[in-house]
Amino acid sequence: MAAALGALTLILNRRLALLRAAAAEPRTGDWGARLKRLLVIGFGQSRQPRYLVAGLVHVVLFAGFMLLSLRSMSLIAEPFWPGISNIGEPYTFIRHMAAALVLVGCAIAAWRRVVVRPARYHDRHATVSHTKEAVAILSLISFLMIADAAFDFGGSEGVRKVAFWAHNSALLFFLCLLPYGKHFHVITALPNVFFSSLKLSGVVKPPSYSESDFDALETVGVSKLEDFTWKQLLDVYSCVDCGRCSDHCPAYASKSPLSPRMLNIKTRDAAFEHYPIKGEITPPEKRADLVGEVITPDELWSCTTCGACQEACPVTIEYLDRIVDMRRFLVDDGNLPATLQKPMAALEKRGNPYGKMARKRGDTGVRVLKEGDACDTLFFTDSCAAFDPRVQETAIAFGEILAQAGVDAGTLGKDEVDSGHEARRFGEEGLFLTLREQNLEAMDKREFTQIVTTDPHALNALKNDYELEQPVLHHSQYLAKLLSEGKLPLQPLGDNRRYTFHDPCYLGRHNNEYAAPRDVLNAIPGIETVEMERSRNRSFCCGAGSLNLFHETECERRMGELRLDMVAESGADVVVTACPFCLSNLEDAAKTTGRENEIEIIDLAELVQRSLGKTKQPEKE
């Protein structure tokens, strides 16, 4: 028995070797918040019920494990301390119930694995199925339960003895087996939840935690296992292979080359191969390139950074930082698709991805602040509203609302350059830093007390990446504020159409704002709203914007089209959104799916303007 425990320690130590070789990442402090996450998401299993049957089965297995752990430990201690395993009532009763429930849970889980075979267990890109592994572990757990029962109820001393040893060997075998596969999560998941990020998911990690000067870095991004941070690798170890991430991933749904789950599986396979439990560590130059070969650039460029995967993960595995880190390496290595090189160069030379001249920025009707000017609210439009005529309409609408509400607003005019939000998320950190500097310089020369933007990406960049003194608001939040101050006399729209709100990823999931746009929407007298099944933190990305518009990855059906199918399913006639790219992508999808006359796409600002009676409601066809 001691040998088995020793083996487990050795195995775990080998698994930790990679974590020790990994990059630094501070994940300490805020212990209270960490403990809360551990209790709610870890012990409380709060993310499980999103998938009802599987979730409940897991909750039962997990609770059973917790309840039975005392018993298991006492059984291990029994030879050293006879009688200790007899804990007495009511524990005996509880554990019998728990064991019975775990057995039932195992049966249901095995049945689902073998007979029901939900699609999410069988990844389109997977080369090996984990069904056998799952069934083997389930059998082992069932065996444990039966051996335990035999120990209690076995009539003769002989049976009890056999059951005792069978139980203990199986348990130790089970523990030693865990670090070899997806059931490693039994050991790593709780620590993983405890050390999970407490930041808003819109915040991207810096290229390095140990060197803050970007230009001084020797290498940038992640190209091999050891370049990940220890937490990123703990994430990879903890993956249950449940497929919830890919089930929520718009890139997977559109049948692009990306399946987020496979990023974990492939990284973990590489980790287990090159940091084996027995034998030598493979030196990096003798491995297949992790980024470039094992994980292909096409996979990485297919991600819209929508964050649905990490929101869905029951064990809080984080994806965005890892994807961005791998992209950082690709960019630094010159491995950027030709389609993205043009807009990147345009961002560098002209400050916007379209390569347009600054003086050709569209007029939003809002006063342009000259250097030295002051205003109350700075309206940051970002590139899309400045150069895309359709999106410009939304900025004009918002500008008119501001004027009507008597807000003292101003813009940076042609001194504003792209927020750099997407440049950073596509891994071009240097370009992001340059753009940020230009904007900060322009802002420095003007006075204002707050910033508002109609683009959630700009919101995310200004709020989370720019480190500004002034608060940054999204226009939905600004409108909600005007509403509460009684400055938006909204009128009935006078139609009987149904409205639904499409949550932009960078407003909702990444910045936790679900209420403000809905408050504004529902304040319109007589409006009828419906929610899509995939709404709020489960919202489905429209296909994303900015640089994503230049780089279309191969897919079977575009994300925007899939989203419009969901709109149609909800029975809504109008999709209200609050992001320039959602607007463009969904409008395009309406055209390509022939729903132009059935479903209207509109920005929240435009809807408010309509409800203020400034523009006419179109006739329903």
Add this chain to the structure above:
Amino acid sequence: MDIYVCIKRVADTSEVDIEIDRTGLALTEDDFSYDINEWDNFAVEAALQLKEEHGGKVTALTVGIEDDEEVLRRALAMGCDEALHLSDPCFEGSDAWGIAQILSAALKGKPLDLLLFGTVSADEGAGQTGGFVAGLLDLPMVSLATSLKVNGSIATVSHEVEGGLERVRELDLPAVVTVQTGINEPRYVSIRGIRKVSGIEIPVSGVGDLGLDPNQVGASGARVKLEELFLPPQGQSAQMLEGSDDEIIDKLLDLLQENGGL
């Protein structure tokens, strides 16, 4: 392998309202942004790929004013080992022949295996320089290369010929090859990459260093003179086709056929 790549900085005229300045011989440059000539970018990448395969050294050269150094820096950031800036006030106004004189003076006597050019430059569009330099250095040359491989002292080059045909030729090195776009996928140069090479001193050679006669080059030595620059008059031939999608397609096909577009 010693590879030399001749590159040029050109104006990006997309998204700009093109205007001709008062002399009538040049464009108003206020709104231009500049970058490496697209073809030359492919040539640099081709050189770097050969270096990665066979080892050796890649040197980038350009003829131009101080600001043109920017493209040399970019080439260094891409992975070129050295850069050489050929710059002198009296180079200004050179025609392709003049530029070729300057380049060949700089290259003469260098241990050169392969000399690469972009096929044409986006601003002049003449496609002469590579050919002139090959002549001046007495080297074999293939233009419009769409693939380029080196084996020992032989380069195998495919190039486009009329009718969409591709011809494969073998050349004894040293040789000159002018490169077509699409021959490879040029790597990206990140801002960080450029910053990393910002401290490198790039040597500059002028007319004296190259042993050239100032009258041979520049405006005075130019044999081709620009007479006039004008914007093409706007045509009035836009035509809207009407009908269902199928009808429009049929009409379009007819029109294309009638006018020799197919």
